[in-house]
Amino acid sequence: MGGYAMYKGSDSSVSFGGDGGSGKRGLFLTVPILVALALVFAGSVVAVGLIVHFTAPKCDPHPPPTTAPPATTLTTTAGPTTAPPLVTDVRLPTGVKPLHYTVTLAPYIYGNNASEFYFTGSMKVRLSINESTSNIKLHATKILLTAADIRVYNSTSNKNYTVDSCMYDEDREWYSIDLSVPLPANSTDVVIEIAWFRAPLRSDLRGLYLSSYPENGTTKYLATSHLQPTDARKTFPCFDEPAFKATFDVSLVRRSDYISISNMPSIRTTNVSASTWFSEMTDSEQLVKEDFETTPIMSTYLLAFIVSQFELIRGMDTQGREYRNWARPEFVNQTDYSLDVVRNITEYFEWYFNVPYPLNKTDQAAVPDFNAGAMENWGLIIYREGRLVFNGTRDTSAIKQSIGSVVSHELAHMWFGNLVTPEWWDDIWLNEGFASFVQNIGVNDYHPDWEVDAQFVPTQQRTAFDVDSKGASHPIYLQVYNPSQINEIFDTITYRKGATVLRMLHGFVGDEVFRKGVGNYLRQNSYGNTFHTALYDSLTQQYFESTNKSLDVGSVMDRWINQMGYPVLNCSVSTAARRLTLTQNHFLSDPSQVPSYPSDYNYTWIIPVTMGTKQNLSSGTPEDVSGFVNWMNEKEQSFELDNSADDWYLLNLRSSGFYRVNYDLDNWKRLIDQLVSNHTVFSPQDRARLLDDSFALASAGYLDYSIPLNMTKYLKSETHYVPWSSALSKIGYLHSMLHRQSPEYGPLSAYMRDLLEGAFNDVGLDNKDTDTHLTKLKRGLIVSSACLYRLRSCETAATNKFEEFVNSSFTSTITPDIRRRVLCEGVATSFVAEWDRLFEFSKTVAHPGTQNDIIRSLACTNEPWILNRYLDYALDETKIRGQDLSTVFSSVAANPNGLQIMWDYLQRNWNTIVDKGVGVFTAKYIINNLAEFNSEQKLREMEAFKLQHKDTLGAASVAMDRAIESVRINIGWMERSLLPLVQWLSENSLR
Numbered sequence: 001m002g003g004y005a006m007y008k009g010s011d012s013s014v015s016f017g018g019d020g021g022s023g024k025r026g027l028f029l030t031v032p033i034l035v036a037l038a039l040v041f042a043g044s045v046v047a048v049g050l051i052v053h054f055t056a057p058k059c060d061p062h063p064p065p066t067t068a069p070p071a072t073t074l075t076t077t078a079g080p081t082t083a084p085p086l087v088t089d090v091r092l093p094t095g096v097k098p099l100h101y102t103v104t105l106a107p108y109i110y111g112n113n114a115s116e117f118y119f120t121g122s123m124k125v126r127l128s129i130n131e132s133t134s135n136i137k138l139h140a141t142k143i144l145l146t147a148a149d150i151r152v153y154n155s156t157s158n159k160n161y162t163v164d165s166c167m168y169d170e171d172r173e174w175y176s177i178d179l180s181v182p183l184p185a186n187s188t189d190v191v192i193e194i195a196w197f198r199a200p201l202r203s204d205l206r207g208l209y210l211s212s213y214p215e216n217g218t219t220k221y222l223a224t225s226h227l228q229p230t231d232a233r234k235t236f237p238c239f240d241e242p243a244f245k246a247t248f249d250v251s252l253v254r255r256s257d258y259i260s261i262s263n264m265p266s267i268r269t270t271n272v273s274a275s276t277w278f279s280e281m282t283d284s285e286q287l288v289k290e291d292f293e294t295t296p297i298m299s300t301y302l303l304a305f306i307v308s309q310f311e312l313i314r315g316m317d318t319q320g321r322e323y324r325n326w327a328r329p330e331f332v333n334q335t336d337y338s339l340d341v342v343r344n345i346t347e348y349f350e351w352y353f354n355v356p357y358p359l360n361k362t363d364q365a366a367v368p369d370f371n372a373g374a375m376e377n378w379g380l381i382i383y384r385e386g387r388l389v390f391n392g393t394r395d396t397s398a399i400k401q402s403i404g405s406v407v408s409h410e411l412a413h414m415w416f417g418n419l420v421t422p423e424w425w426d427d428i429w430l431n432e433g434f435a436s437f438v439q440n441i442g443v444n445d446y447h448p449d450w451e452v453d454a455q456f457v458p459t460q461q462r463t464a465f466d467v468d469s470k471g472a473s474h475p476i477y478l479q480v481y482n483p484s485q486i487n488e489i490f491d492t493i494t495y496r497k498g499a500t501v502l503r504m505l506h507g508f509v510g511d512e513v514f515r516k517g518v519g520n521y522l523r524q525n526s527y528g529n530t531f532h533t534a535l536y537d538s539l540t541q542q543y544f545e546s547t548n549k550s551l552d553v554g555s556v557m558d559r560w561i562n563q564m565g566y567p568v569l570n571c572s573v574s575t576a577a578r579r580l581t582l583t584q585n586h587f588l589s590d591p592s593q594v595p596s597y598p599s600d601y602n603y604t605w606i607i608p609v610t611m612g613t614k615q616n617l618s619s620g621t622p623e624d625v626s627g628f629v630n631w632m633n634e635k636e637q638s639f640e641l642d643n644s645a646d647d648w649y650l651l652n653l654r655s656s657g658f659y660r661v662n663y664d665l666d667n668w669k670r671l672i673d674q675l676v677s678n679h680t681v682f683s684p685q686d687r688a689r690l691l692d693d694s695f696a697l698a699s700a701g702y703l704d705y706s707i708p709l710n711m712t713k714y715l716k717s718e719t720h721y722v723p724w725s726s727a728l729s730k731i732g733y734l735h736s737m738l739h740r741q742s743p744e745y746g747p748l749s750a751y752m753r754d755l756l757e758g759a760f761n762d763v764g765l766d767n768k769d770t771d772t773h774l775t776k777l778k779r780g781l782i783v784s785s786a787c788l789y790r791l792r793s794c795e796t797a798a799t800n801k802f803e804e805f806v807n808s809s810f811t812s813t814i815t816p817d818i819r820r821r822v823l824c825e826g827v828a829t830s831f832v833a834e835w836d837r838l839f840e841f842s843k844t845v846a847h848p849g850t851q852n853d854i855i856r857s858l859a860c861t862n863e864p865w866i867l868n869r870y871l872d873y874a875l876d877e878t879k880i881r882g883q884d885l886s887t888v889f890s891s892v893a894a895n896p897n898g899l900q901i902m903w904d905y906l907q908r909n910w911n912t913i914v915d916k917g918v919g920v921f922t923a924k925y926i927i928n929n930l931a932e933f934n935s936e937q938k939l940r941e942m943e944a945f946k947l948q949h950k951d952t953l954g955a956a957s958v959a960m961d962r963a964i965e966s967v968r969i970n971i972g973w974m975e976r977s978l979l980p981l982v983q984w985l986s987e988n989s990l991r
């Protein structure tokens with residue numbers, strides 16, 4: 001899954017119980033079933049469980065009958081309130097394994113009444129019985145079926161097994177079938193068939209779900225799927241764990257004026273009788289069943305199904321294989337960029353891994369409602385529209401890059417994840433960290449001028465450094481069992497720290513060893529499942545083969561994967577002997593934090609210390625740093641330093657390692673002198689690392705603020721996007737601490753205006769023909785910052801552009817890279833009439849990026865009452881779509897006056913928000929904003945809020961804990977750092 005955190009405005013946790021109503025439920029439950037339910041199941045099971053119609057006499061249900069009326073259970077509240085019970089013994093027994101499935105799904109998406117949509121289906125699975133047993137368990141959730149439709153039989157003799165009893169275990173999402181006789185071990189001819197089942201089709205973004213888009217004044221509906229991690233079981237009963245790989249024959253039933261796509265190419269369509277699948281259809285309707293080729297052996301979570309009225313564009317690669325991009329007709333012609341990317345990077349990865357792409361087609365589809373950025377379903381990658389559709393005149397360069405990156409990320413999974421799959425979700429870091437790292441190798445081949453490895457430093461790596469410096473972080477490798485735990489670890493640590501650590505691994509073994517080692521791992525484990533040690537072993541072996549040297553990759557990696565956090569290296573140089581002594585310590589962004597997980601290694605790491613000196617780096621930092629590695633295995637260790645006494649040395653070349661360096665003071669000063677006199681000796685990665693480390697160290701109190709601040713002076717001659725990006729994000733923290741609540745903000749903004757003026761004059765507001773991709777990114781960044789720190793020339797230019805835009809009735813085009821800032825400046829300087837016009841315009845604007853920019857910019861108003869009204873709008877589905885709710889809250893919070901307003905609003909309206917059933921992600925994203933507070937008083941308010949709403953915070957309470965921890969860190973920072981910062985500014989700022 002890609003782009004998990006970038007655009008997760010949508011809600012993934014609306015449960016079926018919450019959006020049902022007795023009206024439509026009447027469709028599902030005939031009277032006898034309702035009676036059976038009332039007798040059989042405890043309340044909550046009815047609302048969300050798999051429901052069995054016990055007409056089969058032999059089925060003796062468990063648990064024992066209760067008299068709870070089903071009606072009370074139909075209103076189960078969705079959203080953050082329903083934290084699933086954390087049973088952990090959720091793994092299926094391994095004695096019975098699936099071999100081959102036949103699955104047919106028939107989504108009913110016809111007509112205008114979406115609340116009555118549903119899907120039906122049938123499923124057959126042939127089993128491999130490895131241990132004799134009379135019990136079979138398989139997963140299912142929210143699927144309605146009747147026991148009469150279940151058949152277990154011997155596919156050779158066609159004899160039925162008698163089903164003694166069947167039971168649904170809601171906590172484990174298991175359906176358990178007891179047979180009257182044990183199945184013999186080592187047989188492969190037992191089949192479970194479920195001839196017909198039915199399930200709701202909702203816009204809940206999970207399993208097979210409903211999505212829609214407007215077209216010429218009508219609403220078009222589609223059924224699409226997202227099964228990772230545990231929602232295949234919501235689509236059809238199955239063995240829903242990644243290691244239960246099997247082959248699948250998929251069929252989709254649809255009206256003949258729709259299209260259907262799945263993982264594999266289509267083989268045939270046949271006419272079928274409509275009434276078999278849909279009770280409201282008569283056989284006069286044209287219904288077809290489309291059959292797809294048998295899949296390779298694969299995990300359930302990688303299946304994909306779409307029934308829609310999408311259109312397509314096609315392309316071929318040099319081997320004649322077909323690529324098809326699917327989208328709604330309005331957007332399909334804007335998917336040509338992503339089609340180019342997918343063709344080119346597929347062929348590059350085939351070369352890189354030296355393993356052919358195993359399918360003979362690749363589909364990509366853009367769906368209007370999607371929870372992540374994209375999902376790597378084998379052969380049918382599904383994206384949210386904004387990750388596949390690129391509008392060359394309206395979309396930003398950053399969007400173009402994120403499209404290239406997400407496509408590359410999902411493609412990397414075709415090998416790493418799909419062909420070879422982690423045994424269990426505890427290793428999802430390997431999948432996601434790997435794809436998050438390797439996506440850059442793919443993009444770099446197609447767009448070398450983007451310098452994505454340099455960009456890695458202020459983006460993915462920076463976030464990993466930030467998040468993992470908190471006491472509340474966690475080790476990458478965590479045992480998880482329950483689906484809610486599984487969902488929880490699709491997080492920054494998994495993706496970004498995972499990618500950062502794998503990039504470090506790539507750095508110390510070198511590209512050739514990495515490439516060949518990964519290739520061997522993929523070939524040896526094709527169509528299988530692995531534990532992460534298999535990758536380590538393969539790399540260890542390849543390292544020896546390529547270099548004739550031993551390196552135990554596993555023992556290095558264990559330190560980085562199994563313990564949270566990362567080290568800072570403290571340096572001291574003995575001048576006489578020219579020896580450098582390094583001491584490693586666990587780096588915490590606030591030294592008073594207590595790590596939330598103990599470490600088996602006492603927070604020491606085996607560190608690949610790359611070392612350069614003025615002598616050996618005189619011609620710049622080399623691309624391949626593997627030759628510069630010195631292994632640090634001890635808490636304290638000395639190294640030879642081959643330079644003269646007054647020359648600098650540099651550690652962590654190209655920012656390839658996941659550690660910070662605190663140089664001795666003399667060396668910091670020499671590095672600053674070198675930056676000022678000629679910064680190009682260091683790579684952009686090195687410059688970004690020096691800025692990032694020095695600010696982080698100063699922020700934590702390990703280094704005087706004068707070091708990073710003096711370092712920023714060199715930026716006046718910096719032209720590269722990457723170091724600017726690093727510096728501005730670190731200085732952004734100072735801004736966020738001071739601008740709302742400190743009388744000392746003035747000198748900071750004055751200093752920043754002075755620093756940024758040259759760069760601003762250099763990039764300006766308008767694109768030039770000669771601009772590179774990185775220049776365009778830099779323009780977006782510099783303009784945004786220059787206006788943020790209120791550089792007058794920036795504000796004037798931006799408001800002028802806004803006026804042009806308003807005067808043209810929103811038809812003039814604003815350069816996409818600076819659009820958000822221009823709109824924001826405009827809204828800030830205009831009043832309610834323009835606000836209302838712009839808001840109305842936002843509802844009709846067809847371009848999603850523009851719409852998003854407007855939604856964010858509307859929060860730039862200086863009128864508190866408009867901000868309050870805007871928050872009201874966010875809770876009103878007719879004004880702001882549910883998926884944009886958290887965007888409105890975050891944007892209001894980003895307004896200098898808005899955080900307090902948002903917080904007051906949240907406290908007044910929390911119950912309304914909960915009742916609205918916003919999902920966990922939305923709740924989390926709202927709560928995250930509170931992390932910017934920095935006073936004891938706010939801390940107390942937040943703690944009181946947490947206590948008061950502990951029952952309704954649900955999974956968002958983790959976000960609340962993190963926010964509270966951040967506020968504590970901020971308070972510590974204010975006490976520690978405000979004064980020295982102000983001191984430096986008063987000496988260096990022009991006011």
Ligand SMILES: *[C@@H]1O[C@H](CO)[C@@H](O)[C@H](O)[C@H]1NC(C)=O
Pocket residue numbers: 154155156157158183184187188189190
């Ligand atoms: C299924 O039937 C065949 C033919 O009668 C028999 O050889 C086989 O053992 C049976 N399999 C099982 C699991 O009983």
Ligand SMILES: *[C@@H]1O[C@H](CO)[C@@H](O)[C@H](O)[C@H]1NC(C)=O
Pocket residue numbers: 148150151158159160
């Ligand atoms: C087995 O069960 C199916 C469905 O329940 C039924 O149609 C079929 O006649 C049964 N076969 C035998 C041999 O009993």
